Amino acid sequence: STGGPRALQKVLGELPRAIPAPIVIVQHMPPGFTKSLATRLDGLSDITIKEAEQGEKLKKGTAYIAPGGQHLKIVSKGDDLFAQLDGGEPVNGHRPSVDVLFGSIAALGHQNTIAVIMTGMGSDGTKGLASLKRLGRARVIAEAEETCIVYGMPKAAVAGGYVDQSVELGEISHSILNYLR
Structure with missing residues (x-):
């Protein structure tokens, strides 16, 4: 959300190609x-970053950005994960919505997940985090207030009790990699 492109540049720019x-x-x-x-x-x-396409298989070491105006859902077929785009109604005033993405991952029921909530207005993502945390297979990282442009989305996630770790923007990629070990 607000401040997101800058935050994404910082975090994604520090992830290794072999994630x-x-x-x-x-x-x-x-x-x-x-x-x-x-x-x-x-x-x-170093990683590949692209706009998600309908039906494409998700690959390790690649980041997929939900297209503007489309919700991004993750579906599984066998052991593989695929992008599903949905032009349904906005959720929390947004399309794409973080709640829709997180909810689709929770619906898979078997995926270990690292969820990250960074700078932005509102509370989009909080309901989806609740679904992920109920499964017990998610680690949640929130951007600390000190580095957020707008401390809305992370604040809502923290207030809901869904966050395992709040870290400054420059530490998010390190936290992700630590959870992957």
């Missing part, structure tokens, strides 16, 4: 802007 998981991202942006964001971030990172 052993796919990364899925919701950035509150209108249609037409997420593809250019993905292209810009891809040029600044």
